[in-house]
Amino acid sequence: MPDFSLTPEQESLRDLARKFARAEMAPQAAECDRIGRFPEEIYRKAYELGLMNLNVPTEYGGSGLGVVDQCLIVEELAHACGGMTTSVIANCLALEPILLGGTPAQKERILSPFCAKYQLASFCLTEPSGGSDAGGLKTRARKDGDQYVLDGEKCFITNAPHASLYTVFATVDPELRHKGITAFVVPRSAAGVTPGKDEEKMGHRASSTSTVRFEGVRVPATDRLGAEGEGFSLAMRTLDQTRTPIGALATGIAQAALDHAAAYALKRQTFGKPIAEHQAIQIKLANMAQAVHAARLLTWHAAWTIDHGAKGTLESSIAKCFASDAALEVADEAIQTFGGYGYMKAYPVEKLLRDAKLTQIYEGANEIQRTVIARELLQKYA
Numbered sequence: 001m002p003d004f005s006l007t008p009e010q011e012s013l014r015d016l017a018r019k020f021a022r023a024e025m026a027p028q029a030a031e032c033d034r035i036g037r038f039p040e041e042i043y044r045k046a047y048e049l050g051l052m053n054l055n056v057p058t059e060y061g062g063s064g065l066g067v068v069d070q071c072l073i074v075e076e077l078a079h080a081c082g083g084m085t086t087s088v089i090a091n092c093l094a095l096e097p098i099l100l101g102g103t104p105a106q107k108e109r110i111l112s113p114f115c116a117k118y119q120l121a122s123f124c125l126t127e128p129s130g131g132s133d134a135g136g137l138k139t140r141a142r143k144d145g146d147q148y149v150l151d152g153e154k155c156f157i158t159n160a161p162h163a164s165l166y167t168v169f170a171t172v173d174p175e176l177r178h179k180g181i182t183a184f185v186v187p188r189s190a191a192g193v194t195p196g197k198d199e200e201k202m203g204h205r206a207s208s209t210s211t212v213r214f215e216g217v218r219v220p221a222t223d224r225l226g227a228e229g230e231g232f233s234l235a236m237r238t239l240d241q242t243r244t245p246i247g248a249l250a251t252g253i254a255q256a257a258l259d260h261a262a263a264y265a266l267k268r269q270t271f272g273k274p275i276a277e278h279q280a281i282q283i284k285l286a287n288m289a290q291a292v293h294a295a296r297l298l299t300w301h302a303a304w305t306i307d308h309g310a311k312g313t314l315e316s317s318i319a320k321c322f323a324s325d326a327a328l329e330v331a332d333e334a335i336q337t338f339g340g341y342g343y344m345k346a347y348p349v350e351k352l353l354r355d356a357k358l359t360q361i362y363e364g365a366n367e368i369q370r371t372v373i374a375r376e377l378l379q380k381y382a
C-alpha cells in the first residue's frame, strides 16, 4: 500500500508551489483569462524557482522530480490558474521523449543548454486530420543522406508561438501507420519552421496554442530520437508519464471550485440564514468534497505506481479521466452554489468550468482513456 504521508522535502516543494501560485499567478489569473494574455514574466519566475523542467534530471539542469512530486506542484499551480499551469508544465511533456528516447550524448547536447536558461519547448503530435488516431499522422520525414526533411502541419500545440524547441512526430512511411512514426528534435530556428497565430480558446487563455508548419525542414539524423519507427511508442510512453500530472491539474481546479463554493455558502444568506445551512447546499458541498478527494487519491496512486517503476498506463488513464470529469462536475456545482453570480465573469467560478473542460480533451480525450482502461482491464480477464 502506498504511504500517503509527505516527506519534509515534499512538504517544502508543495509550500514553494503554493506560495508562488498565490503570490504571482492568482492575482493575474482573471485578467490574463479576460484578455488572453500569455504572462511570460510569470513563466520566467516559475523557471527561476525550479517549477518548470520538473521531470528533467538535475544533471541536465532540471528539477529531477518524480511524478508524485510533480503532482504536488501541479495541483497547487492549477488551484491558482489552469491555463498558466498548462504552459508551465508543457516543457515536461515536450522534453519527456528526449528523456525516454534520447542517448546520453543527445540528452547532454540538447537538454543541458536548453535547461540552462528560461526557454519553452512544445510537444508536436496532434495534426489537423486528428489527434486521437495518432498512428495515422501525416507529417512526412524523408531521409536525405544524413538528414531528414520534414513536411507537414501540427495543430493545437501548447506554447508553440513562444517555444525555441519542438519534439516532432513524423512518419517515414504513412503506409506503415504507427510503425512508421519517428521522433525528432527540431529547433525553432531551423529554416521552414513556422508557428501559427495564437488560437482564441474557451479556457486556459493564459496559455498559448497554435499550429506549427514544417516546410522542407532539414533535421540532422543525430536529432532523431530512437530508431525509425519508434516514435509512436515514444509518444505513448511519454503520455503515460505526463497524463497523471493532468489529473493533478484537474484536481487543483476542482479544489479551487470547492474552496470558492464553501466560502461563498457561508457568507450568502437566503431565508434568513447562510445557504451553507440549507441541506441541499450541504449535500452539494459534500459531493464536491468527495469528488476532489477521490481525484487526488487516484492521482497520487497513479503517480506512486509510476515512481515505483511500473508503466502505469491503467492507473494514469483512470486518474486523468476521473479527475477531469470530477473537475467539470465540481466547477459546475460551484457555479450552481453561487447562483446567478456564478454565471458572471466578475466571480471566479465560471473560469474554472471553462478551464476544467480542457482536461477532458487534451493528453488523450476521455473517450480514448476509457478505451485504454477497458483494454487494460479486459486483458486481465481474457
Ligand SMILES: Cc1cc2nc3c(=O)[nH]c(=O)nc-3n(C[C@H](O)[C@H](O)[C@H](O)COP(=O)(O)OP(=O)(O)OC[C@H]3O[C@@H](n4cnc5c(N)ncnc54)[C@H](O)[C@@H]3O)c2cc1C
Binding pocket: 090, 122, 123, 124, 125, 126, 127, 129, 130, 131, 132, 133, 155, 156, 157, 158, 159, 201, 204, 209, 358, 361, 362, 363, 364, 365, 366, 367, 368, 371
Ligand atoms: C488547448 C489545447 C492544447 C493542446 N496541446 C497539445 C500539445 O501541446 N501537443 C499536442 O500534440 N496536442 C495538443 N492538443 C491536442 C489534443 O491532445 C487533441 O485535441 C486530443 O488528443 C483530441 O484530438 P482531436 O482534437 O483531433 O479530436 P479527434 O481525435 O478528432 O476526436 C474527436 C472526438 O471523437 C472521440 N474519438 C476519437 N476516436 C475515438 C475512438 N476510437 N473511440 C471513441 N471516441 C473517439 C474523441 O474522444 C473526441 O471526443 C491540445 C489540444 C487543446 C484543445
